[in-house]
Amino acid sequence: MKDNFYIIQNGTLKRKENTVYFTNENIRKIIPIEKIHSVYCLGEISINSKLLTYLSRKNIILHFFNYYGYYTGSFYPRDYLVSGDIIVKQVKHYLDPEERIFIAKEIVSSTIYNILRILEHYRKHNKDIKSEILKIRECDQKINSAKSIEELMQIEGESWRYYYQTFSKILNFFEFQSRVRRPPDNEINCLISFLNSLLYTAVLTELYHTQLNPSVSYLHEPFVRRFSLALDISEMFKPLIVGRCLFNLINKRIIKEENFRKDLNSCLLNDSGKRIVLKEFDGRLSLTVDHPSLKRRVSYKRLFRLEGYKLVKHCIGDTKYKGFRMWW
Structure with a gap:
């Protein structure tokens, strides 16, 4: 590999x-x-x-x-797997409101499922997060009745907000109150932002090796200067990749205060901190699981590409799309 x-x-x-x-x-x-x-x-x-x-x-x-x-x-090198037919069908699924919201619902539903899987693990290890789990389950029940992409985005955003509320109960070190992005104001927000960027680029790399156009997305609105399909797929993998990396780094004291630097109102990783996070991130991408369909072990990184293949099959009418859900 x-x-x-x-x-x-x-x-x-x-x-x-x-x-x-x-x-x-x-x-x-x-x-x-x-x-x-x-x-x-x-x-x-x-x-x-x-x-x-x-x-x-x-x-x-x-x-x-x-x-x-x-x-x-x-x-981003010139596409070597370019297929005009696939791109046309990918765009048609974006332009068709029913097709687009079907895929978007799968993404949100799968994201919430994976969030709950991660949180249940910590609940079983005596973390008092039952109330947040119940609220996220309530969000999950709203998905089927959602009529628009905006409504789905609100449901997903609400789920992530409850998810972040569990951090103060799961993490043994560093203080965390709420998600702050640009600039991140503390160590936890710094790690989340950096890991999210790493995940986005890892997904983008895998999409390059499919016939999909990474700028045509279904949950996130396509905009200039961003590969929004990578954002769509990243959502489903954040609990497994970003969340688990973050919890391991902090609770096992792999990363510490001296691995950060603070500038005015921001908190950033120094070079030693970046090396630590990159090692943890790369190690997680290299983990393997038994794939139920392929009947062989695949890495977490390969799962990103397989998600792209599933979208291709949906667009050409081969197999209905089912978003990534942890099965192990």
């Missing part, structure tokens, strides 16, 4: 013949490009067109993050 390659330091990423190097004042590291799935640039990285041409030929995506750890964009 190919790996993600993370660059935290500042430097230059360049190609010399068929070899890719990362260099700066202190190191000169060869990147084994045949073993690389995607590249994450979290430092200030200089690149050139020769490198991009080579990576495009190898179907490797580059993801860029700024100084504050925010995702800023991706180098």
Whole structure:
């Protein structure tokens, strides 16, 4: 299985013949490009067109993050699995109100199901979160009667709000009151934002290896300058990937106060903190489960791509779409 390659330091990423190097004042590291799935640039990285041409030929995506750890964009190579027929049918399902809301309901229903699965695990371990679980179940019961995408988004937003309310009861360290995004105001919000960005880019990478257009989505409204289908699919995996990474990092004291830095009203990861989070995130993506249909073990990362395949089958009228729900 190919790996993600993370660059935290500042430097230059360049190609010399068929070899890719990362260099700066202190190191000169060869990147084994045949073993690389995607590249994450979290430092200030200089690149050139020769490198991009080579990576495009190898179907490797580059993801860029700024100084504050925010995702800023991706180098997305030319589609190598492009299918005009699939894209037309994908767009038709967006334009058809009934088809769109069917897929959107599956996404929201599956997201809430996975939230409840994670929270039930902690409830069984004596965390007093029963009231929040009941409120999330009430949200779940509203999905079938929802008549619009806006209503579904409200239901999902309400579910996430109750989910975040459990954090003060699940987490053993750091204080958390509410979700604050840009900028994150404490350690927990900082970790959530960074992990959400990592998940989004991981899903985007897997969508590149399908015939779907990542800018045509069903729950999130398609906008310019974002791959909104990656947002749709990420929602269903946040409890499993982001939530479990976060709880492990904090409750097992893998990450600590010294791994953060505070600037005015914001809290950000320093380089040591980024390394810790990336190791935890990458480790979780590499975990495997027995897949009931494929009859073999697949990684969590591969599940993102399989979700894309399920949407393709739905769009071509092969199999009705069923959103990702944890079965193990």
